[in-house]
Amino acid sequence: MQDIRKALYVGTRSDGRLIQRPMSPHLQIYRYRLSMVLSISNRLTGVAATGGAALGVFWLAAAAKGPKAFATARKVTGNPAGQLLLVGWLASVVYHTVGGIRHLIWDSGKRYEKEELNKDGPVAVGVTAGVSTVLAAGLLGVAAKRARAIAKAGKVS
């Protein structure tokens, strides 16, 4: 059977003839707006955050499995490429959180006027950039410091 949604695009004219009802225009018709980038970004970062959460679960599973598996996980979290991935996960979570909070505010009926939406968009970008940078720098700094201390203690003992 065909997609029955297609059948809903067939309408009847007043003289009884069947006609194709109009569809809304596609993406390239519209003028670029920040709000549309922010909207699709909320989806994309949601998918990215899920991928990151999967990695997080593997990290936890490695810890549960044993020291050898955890050493492998640490090789990933300890090298620059892995850390770039972690920072990407963090930034995705931060943006998805900011976007999510905006959605919850809209759901309560606030900040949903056109001017308010356009005013809040750049703020959301700024908050995401700021919070992500601070958290990423903090977490990478703490991790590097601790890893150095462990390596040093390992050599002494």
Add this chain to the structure above:
Amino acid sequence: MNASVPHIDVMRSQLGRARGLGAGGSGTAHWWAERVTAASLLPLSTWFIVQMFRLGGAEHKDVVKWGGKPVNATMLTALIITTFYHAQLGLQVIVDDYVHGKAHLPARILVRFITSLLGLLGVLAVVKLVAAGSRRS
């Protein structure tokens, strides 16, 4: 069949066609679940990021010790279940929006399958950490 000439392939009434396509029935349940899990994830993920400040770069034994503590294990389990439930709800909407026709149902089932398995793996890892913690003490 000529696609440019409007025709109806599915002989069903307008009501029959509309049934199951709209928000009627289970529509609001999905919407509410998405919002409630989103709100729950705010404190849970904040907790996780704070914990990562304590654990970043840590050794295996410290992570095992951390995961074995009852409060940490509770928060972790709640975080994992809520995360993958929310992910499933969100990915389902993406599949509904972009995957049409025959591929739709398998894609939807696949999303459930993968998110459920990842959630289970996370929960069981926590269970094992707790078991390891109680064995040592």
